[in-house]
Amino acid sequence: xxxxxxxxxxxxxxxxxxxxxxxxxxxxxxxxxxxxxxxxxxxxxxxxxxxxxxxxxxxxxxxxxxxxxxxxxxxxxxxxxxxxxxxxxxxxxxxxxxxxxxxxxxxxxxxxxx
Numbered sequence: 727x728x729x730x731x732x733x734x735x736x737x738x739x740x741x742x743x744x745x746x747x748x749x750x751x752x753x754x755x756x757x758x759x760x761x762x763x764x765x766x767x768x769x770x771x772x773x774x775x776x777x778x779x780x781x782x783x784x785x786x787x788x789x790x791x792x793x794x795x796x797x798x799x800x801x802x803x804x805x806x807x808x809x810x811x812x813x814x815x816x817x818x819x820x821x822x823x824x825x826x827x828x829x830x831x832x833x834x835x836x837x838x839x840x
Contacts, residue, residue, distance in 0.1 A: 736766035743774040746782035754782065758789050767798045773805035773829070778812055790823040803827045 738761035746754060761768045768789065772778075790800040800823060804810045810830050813819070819826050 737769055738764055738766055739769040739771065741771040741774065745777040746775060747777065747779040748781055751781050751785065754785060758785065762789060762792050765796065765798070767801060768793065769801045769803065771803045772809055773803055775809045776807065778809050780816075783812070783816055783818065786818070786824070787821055790821055794823040799823045799825055801825050801827060803829065806830045 740754075740757055740761065742754065744750070758768070770786070786800065786802065793800055802813070802818075802824065804813060804826060810828070813826065818824055
């Protein structure tokens, strides 16, 4: 039986911080399009994002749809807060090719001391 490991070098990553709305959307669109064009799955760290509007959610759905025919996916890391609740309310977890890594509650003081 054989076993090996190798570094995954074709995953793209973006970290979103602040508020994603109509006024800041273009700051996401360019890097997201570049990540899609580069190929591979895309990891989006949304743990520092404090707000996302419907346009931001639509942009994530668009990215997932663009990745799907190529066999890649969109991985979203979320944490506690308004963004996690917004994604849950719209049912983003049911969108094909979107995988949510949910760490809600992982950074609470109770968890840090146990």
